[in-house]
Amino acid sequence: MELQNIQVIVFLAITALIGLVTYWYCRGARHSENGEQEYFLAGGSLKWYFVAGSITLTNLSTDQLVGMNGNQMALLAWWELAAVVGLMMLCFVFIPVYYKYNCTTTTELLEKRYNNKHIRALISVLFLLGNIFIFLPAILYGGALFMQSMFGIDVNIYIIAAIFAIVGSAYAIFGGLRAVAVSDTFSGVLLLSLAIAVTLIALNAINFDFTGIPKERLTLIGAPDSDIPFATLFTGMIFIQMFYWSTNQTITQRAMASPNVKEAQKGILAAAAIRLLVVPPIIVLPGIVSYKLYGDIGDAAYGQIVGDLLPSYLSGAFAAAIAAAVLTTFNSILNASAALWVCDIHEAYFSKKPNVKRLSFWVSIVMVLMAFAMIPIFNNPEQSIINTVQQLYGLLSMPILSAFIVGLLFKNVDARSVILGVILGVGFYFYATNPMGEAQNINLHYIHLMAITLILAVLSALIMNKVVFKKTVIWDAKTVFGRAALE
Template identity: 65%
Template sequence: MSDNTIQIGVFLFVTILIAFLTYLHCRGKGHSQANQTKEYFLAGGGLAWYFVAGSITLTNLSTDQLVGMNGNQMALLALWEFSAVVGLIVLAKVFLPIYYRFNCTTTTELLELRYHNKHIRAVISMLFFLGSALIFCPAVIYSGALFMQKMFNIDTQFVNISIGSSAFAIDLMIIYIALIFGIIGALYAIFGGLRAVAVSDTYSGVILLVMALVVVFLALQAVDFSFEGIPAERLTLIGDDDSPIPWHTLLTGMIFIQMFYWGTNQVITQRAMAAPNIKEAQKGVFAAAGIRILIVPAIIVIPGIVSYKLYGDIGDAAYGTIVGDLLPTYLSGVFAAAMAAAVLTTFNSNLNSATALYVCDVHQAYFNKKPNVPKLSGFVTALMTIVALILVVVYAQAESIINLIQQLYGLLSMPILSVFILGLAFKNVHATAGLFSVIFGVILYFLLSFEVSPFHAPFGLHYIHLMFITLISCVTLALLLNWILYGQAPKFEWVGENNNAESAKA
């Protein structure tokens, strides 16, 4: 029996096993017709803390992280994970008590309660929706397809495509693998809902984390546990001005990026809002934070650093190459199955969360208060999958997938966070003032951070600094508009744990 046959056989066995265990756990659950929305998008409030932790971990940790961060081939990227712990603590202690008190299905539901306006909820929901549809979904299935191609040594098959004056080459094998991921992930999201997504996340997450640590060990063993010969700038955790994360960005935009991602992002918070109670949810979030401190930093940088010593600067191909070369055949099949599951769960988590935002915040508010949730969700999911597959072609041209994701999401993250900060910290802020500041923030960040703009990177500022500037500008503009146009003086009043729902709505 050939090595390739063993590898594929183990891959299929583990993949089917994860799906079977998920089916056994979810069988007979989630069929209540009383509240289809809660059942489909919050698993009926039935996720135990370990499923919350597992789903949060694997929703975030997928090929875009493992491939993209290792693709930078430097230790510095671990700072994203260390700072993420702060974001998780903020989620557990600040945001979750508020979401549970108001019995929210979506994070944006809180905005409607605070601003007394359904339109601001819908607009912010659609921005989140577009972020998942246009940024995360295509990035995840592209990076997953790239990893599988490198790991299974699938030959490339390039075709040249011309669009207007632009011409570029596309690897058809990447497209084919991405198509498989897209179809299977969509079916999972359509027929399983959040419960199936979270359970499969946890099962595959255990396998993925164990195998990722095995890869770290084998990578270190391959270089005799020595980083000799690797440039110092690839080993330091203190980035200079030309590095992907200059040290001073930790003092400005980095903390707010983490607050946005872990505290307000529906894809993450939806898992924490699906526990039976706030205590169970917080246990799950703290467990996810522990995993992020103890395991994740090592698995997202060490293989990349070692690959630099072994192969040189090979970018996003680093992780798939080192895994394919170092893992024994039988273990590579297990790891490929865990990675495939990670791709599918991150992809369908984004699908499920984006669909929740559309159904709860837009469709039910403006078109039909009591739609057939599974049927409507299936249609939206299918549409998002088609768009994501088309955009795989665009992401295939990226120099660094993780840096591209961070920069693109900056268009949305700080403007959206500004609305949450205003809503949670102030009374008497007009919703339209908040919306104007969001539009302003998207335009401002684009002008400051994208190379096509004549105002790109003023004073050489890093894009994380520009995120902080965007956030402050949005908050300031909203408060000024609120005072000048609407004659309302904002009153500081944090939605703290002692406020009841009625006082928060007032």
């Protein structure tokens, strides 16, 4: 189809409006005199609705809408349903602890628990590797693909991705977390409203009739060889959600930016309600409908159905909403990555009092260029974006989570034993899944392997702590998670 003027006008108008409203709100807000606190935690001033909006839209981007709908099956809804459990863990277990230890980054908690800056720096580096080489390029690619398939425009996908990278960087670099969170919330209302409309319009296009669609695309009980075997819900899936929602700086940073624990918890609970009631239908039903209409077209499914079924003015608005989702997810990860570098690495090893804004500017530029160079990895017609992201991130997520689990449950742990456990976990998962080869070396689903990786890393750390470093761990969960953490 040809790009119509009304689509362009609506798209540009809504995009500009979100930017102006964000600027207006942030300009009138009170700012903290602490530069680091202001830039990375919005001065500790985020109300619960901005926490909810920012958490929702930071996660809900093209890797969900494009990638999950690109599977064209109901099974992928488990990612979002299981996310509710992860948010509950963040709300009632982890957030009180982060506030208790007065953390700017999640990794700061590790330094305080282990009394060692090197474990903090190592985990930060792993987070940064995942953000730069996995999440950021996946978001740029998914957003560019959606625009290309929705509008049917003959523009190189890398040009579209470059535009997203430039605009998204501007939000993160010049506005800090406050601008990111505010734009997330305004954009989130628009995106969720239009995504629900797309879902209803798509269902109406097939008269709510799912006949002719293969049974395996409608079931929530995954077969052993499916993308999400049912058994994995009770192994690696729960740990994936714990890692992503409770230890990942990009998500937790929003909740850590509230004035107190209760305000943060209200925002997290609101985000969980949205995740439970709204998100699952919008990330699977349009994809299933597209299978009935077009057949197996993979990651192009969502853009195709939006472009074909929505009237021009709505498709322009939806393009603006998707663009906002791409930009806010991109700038959220970029801001979190800058926080990790500045707080955990630069201040620890280079300069204790850097110019936060200037340093974040140059760090962000370098990260964006590196992420842009990784986009070709995700241009893979054989596997959806979401599966590629999850499988690759297993290299880092479970080893990182092992450091948090050991640090929160025990004391008298030598940080070197945990560092060795983390390295062993990365090595095991790399060997087991063989991401650089054509077949896995261990014939188990990667979600099962993630659970095994976590257990191996934790046990290795505890054994080395005893055998190599001659220390006996002491159970300390009551101290960490006790009533004091909630006060």
